[in-house]
Amino acid sequence: MFLFAMGLLLVILQPSTGQFPRVCANTQSLLRKECCPPWDGDGTPCGERSNRGTCQRILLSQAPLGPQFPFSGVDDREDWPSVFYNRTCRCRGNFMGFNCGECKFGFSGQNCTERRLRTRRNIFQLTISEKDKFLAYLNLAKNIPSKNYVIATGTYAQMNNGSNPMFRNINVYDLFVWMHYYASRDTLLGGSNVWRDIDFAHEAPGFLPWHRAFLLLWEREKRRGTSPEIQPLLTESEDYNNVSYQSHF
Ligand SMILES: *[C@@H]1O[C@H](CO)[C@@H](O)[C@H](O)[C@H]1NC(C)=O
Ligand SMILES: *[C@@H]1O[C@H](CO)[C@@H](O)[C@H](O)[C@H]1NC(C)=O
Ligand SMILES: *[C@@H]1O[C@H](CO)[C@@H](O)[C@H](O)[C@H]1NC(C)=O
Ligand SMILES: *[C@@H]1O[C@H](CO)[C@@H](O)[C@H](O)[C@H]1NC(C)=O
Numbered sequence: 001m002f003l004f005a006m007g008l009l010l011v012i013l014q015p016s017t018g019q020f021p022r023v024c025a026n027t028q029s030l031l032r033k034e035c036c037p038p039w040d041g042d043g044t045p046c047g048e049r050s051n052r053g054t055c056q057r058i059l060l061s062q063a064p065l066g067p068q069f070p071f072s073g074v075d076d077r078e079d080w081p082s083v084f085y086n087r088t089c090r091c092r093g094n095f096m097g098f099n100c101g102e103c104k105f106g107f108s109g110q111n112c113t114e115r116r117l118r119t120r121r122n123i124f125q126l127t128i129s130e131k132d133k134f135l136a137y138l139n140l141a142k143n144i145p146s147k148n149y150v151i152a153t154g155t156y157a158q159m160n161n162g163s164n165p166m167f168r169n170i171n172v173y174d175l176f177v178w179m180h181y182y183a184s185r186d187t188l189l190g191g192s193n194v195w196r197d198i199d200f201a202h203e204a205p206g207f208l209p210w211h212r213a214f215l216l217l218w219e220r221e222k223r224r225g226t227s228p229e230i231q232p233l234l235t236e237s238e239d240y241n242n243v244s245y246q247s248h249f
Pocket of ligand 2 (some may be wrong): 109110111
């Protein structure tokens with residue numbers, strides 16, 4: 001489902017992306033601990049009828065925790081996303097996403113079988129108007145609410161284990177600021193106590209793969225979030241896929 005979260009294993013194993021899929025941010029999903037939304041294409045969970053994927057028990061890493069995290073059962077991010085959901089979509093072939101409605105990175109087409117190459121350009125080689133356009137897109141992302149994702153504004157315990165969902169909308173840009181924060185923030189131990197000696201996104205082997213996946217998701221979600229609004233503003237919408245931000249981040 002979504003990754004936002006922790007280490008590299010989870011990023012790679014979890015078949016989808018983002019913070020909380022909006023369709024699963026409700027009492028019913030939380031109490032059932034299931035996030036297997038229907039795929040629009042056929043209306044079945046995980047696009048099952050179209051052979052895209054199935055709703056399955058999540059797979060968790062059996063690897064021991066590192067010494068930086070001497071706790072168990074205190075942080076919602078442990079064994080992500082099992083605190084919130086223990087059944088999610090597992091997608092087949094080149095499908096991915098929380099409902100198997102998307103293609104793996106690098107693929108496109110109805111059945112996600114066509115290779116799709118996108119080129120990131122060096123920002124120093126963009127023309128002034130290309131740079132302006134790029135910044136305009138960033139600005140738009142900051143002003144458009146994410147359609148598919150919401151963020152959690154409380155812990156699972158604060159949500160009374162699901163019976164009191166605490167989520168809110170977020171714009172496409174801030175969604176990713178939030179995911180980055182959520183993955184790397186301190187562990188909250190209750191009250192004002194925090195455990196600072198942990199950073200799931202940076203101080204471990206997950207650093208590079210986590211950020212690579214993060215950027216791929218960012219590019220994708222921003223394209224999706226902005227494209228309908230952008231079409232009238234820009235004729236060469238495809239250029240957007242070919243703009244580099246490498247030196248901005
Ligand atoms: C998954 O979560 C549900 C709801 O809390 C629970 O009833 C079920 O036992 C859990 N399944 C496993 C295998 O932990
Ligand atoms: C996609 O797969 C379906 C079902 O296997 C098939 O009917 C359809 O022709 C395929 N479409 C393309 C564009 O390959
Ligand atoms: C991206 O831009 C470069 C340089 O302008 C161009 O050569 C390349 O074909 C473009 N790639 C795509 C996928 O549009
Ligand atoms: C939430 O679940 C935990 C573990 O199952 C339990 O100890 C706790 O009492 C539950 N809290 C509420 C508010 O239901």
